[in-house]
Amino acid sequence: MNENNIIEIRDLSIEFKLRSGTIRAVDHVSLDIPKGKVTALVGESGSGKSTLASAILNIVSAPGTIKNGSIFLNGEDILRYNANRLRHYRWSDVSMVFQAAQNALNPVMRIGEQMIETVLAHKKMGKPEIIEKASQLLDYVRLEPGRVLKAYPHELSGGMKQRVMIAFSLLLDPQLVILDEPTTALDVITQDYIFDILLKVHKEMNITMLLLSHDISVVARVADRIGVMYAGKIVELGETFEMFENAKHPYTAGLIQAAPSILDDVSENKSIKGSSPNLLNLPTGCAFHPRCEFSTDLCKLEQPRAISVGKDRLAACHLNEKGEMLA
Amino acid sequence: MTLVIVLKRIGMAFVTVCLATVMTFILLRLTPGNAIDGWARDYATQFGITLEEAYRRIAAMINYNPNEPLHEQFIRYISGLLQGNLGVSMVYQQITVNSIIANAMPWTIFVATISLLISFVIGMLLGVRMAWKRNSILEPSVSLFTVITSAIPDFIFAILLLVVFAYGLDWFPVNGAYDPFVTPGFNIDFIVSVLYYAAMPILTFVITNIGGWALMMKGNAVSILGEDYIIAAKARGISDSVIMNRYVMKNAMLPMITMLAVTFGGMLGGATLIENIFQYPGIGYFLGEATRTRDYTVMQGIMLFLSVTMIVANLIADLVYSKLDPRIKVEG
């Protein structure tokens, strides 16, 4: 275990048994989450990033099951924790801002009550102290603590609920906060606002983050490192800047080209052709080959392994094996 | 905002009470004329007065004189009601309908409330556990139980219980509301006796109602368990028991509160047969007696009283629900 890493995921596979077959949502994934940095996972919906994130909290919901692999926190595999240990680990070591943050709060309890309940589930603490801590955090995400603590979830707007969830995730001073599409379903201005707050949290409180998004351009603003996921696998991993400079996987290159940017001419944007893969019936060889303009016979036959393509960089594409570089 | 809604609901309830009053008035008008004619003739000969005088005295006793024009009948009826006077029984002419209701109602309310609480609570707990552990033996057994109990009407259950436990095994009394040798009052003997005599009617209601509550609760709880806030609570390290009680239970239970009033009304109605089978001196027993002896004033009085009770129960359920469920307030 590397000391600089908070979480080390090793060879993790997660399967969903459906009536029509078994889906492997996460397929032998290994990933390190380094301390003090923002790591991002980018991929289309269905690429397995949310499932991977829920595995870090061990809350993969039925019918999903973790088939094999380990998730290490300080050298201990959290997948082998007993029920009580696991309950204590959740939220105090790793917390999460959910994709559907709008619905992540109990509709019949006040926000304050839910915060108190959460703290008390982990440690003995006086209610006034909890309220004070919660107020500080709410203030930090630019909400009025007095009003919000007494409110029911439905009394808040979408952006406010999102900020409540961010404050909520910091409640127990976790080592890692997972943010699952924290700005979808919000308007552009609120999105910017939320990202400002997240950057502030990251810088001032020195919180490690794992950010999940389908939009690589959004992620680029805040992430130090990016992992690109496709069909349950991490196909490329590296520093944000380097990846944008020189993508080592055609899918990453496609995502970057498809992303809107103020620098680019809109007419030059081109989306990746083809549709997301059917997980029940994946193509042979490289899962991306039917959509890839560089695909060869090898790509149809053999799955590419992830290989080192530079300092702290990995990519899983046969092109790299041949030493060819992408434009 | 909320006050306006509360007043609106109360206004609606008031209108329904008025309509129910008109309805019971019509009910009395449907009384075969000869019932009162016969009474008047008996009354005249008994007291040696004219037939007209007899009609007048009877009208004073039951707020009804079939010989008056319709609007005068209605005014007489309403003014009687406004004085809180439901008249006297046509069969037992010394006993007022008010006193019959006052003596009978507590028993019925007592049995209905206790049964409702027991069946609701047990149904809730069963339903949540069925939803929580989907593959346990609990679900098929409760479903089977529900099918059987909904196929057998409650009064049939009452007969079965009576045959088995009262006559067959002699564990429970066959009639009455308490042991006649115990002095009524706030003493242990009396309370125990009351519970003992009420056990079978309560059991009847509980058995026939549990299944419905359990299935309804299960349905709600299953959909609640799929909500994001359940997973989110799990991620926050909230323990399973807290999630079950404070999250699933509370959210799944709230929509069922309005059903409580409906079921309560159903129990008051169903009490007629069950109280007759157990000879339990509640409102339904006297209603049954009154229909058998064609005691129209008692029928009318009990009917009006039951309707008002039900309207009030519905109103309370409505208001309590909007008070308990924070989501309702905005929608109104």
Added chain:
Amino acid sequence: MRGMIDFFRIICHNKRSFIGLIILVIFILMATVGPFVFKLNMTVDYNNRYLTPSFEHWLGTDFAGRDTFIQLVHGSKEVLLVGLLAAFFTLFVGALLGTISGLVGGRLDAGIMLITNLFLTIPSFPILIIMAAIFSIRDPISFALVLSAWSWPGLTRAVRSQIISLKERDFIVICKVMGMSKPHIIFKELMPSITSFLSISFIMTMRGAITGSVGIMMLGLAPYSPTNWGQMLNLAISQTGGIFNPLGFIYLFSPILCLALFQLGSIFFANGIDEALNPRLRG
């Protein structure tokens, strides 16, 4: 025709509804063919009271020496006839008012709903027995009318909400845009969409009416037919002391068992129809 075949295929495919269908068919045969096969003889024969089941008397005899099984068969005709009529009346009034209320809307809707809600807040069983006491019941039709007098409001409300939600669906809106006539839309487009709901309601109303009729008869308020199951129950309890006399148990329990079986059959069959006719639940 194909539709009917499909319908029965789905019913037979579902274990529950198949059992329900068999139970109902047996009861219908019992009520229609039964009375011709088994001749009723209600003369009192004190020498043969409380006989135990034998080849001659399949379920023994009652307190007056009459055959229990034959009474049960003739009772089924009474019970089913009353239930059928009551369900028919209820469905007619409920569907009519519900459709009008849902289609027309406005003041008429508000008025109908006010009356419906009034009927719903007045406890139905007490009013049933009061009506049974006031209009002395002498025949199945008057009995059915009394039973349906308080069962239509629930159906009216349900039909109304179905119609309202259907009205907003795309295909109805398209029909309107295409300028189809109102009767066409109502009878060719709307009605077929709620047939499954109406047939389930029919069975469930029938079930409720039968329970109610037996209850009223048990109280002795409609004493026109001595073989009606409710009247048998009433006699078993009041006349024979069937409750404490073990000899009368068969006479007491046979109508109870029939009633429970019929209810069970209705519930199972209604579930089956729901699956057969409701496209959402199929497949």
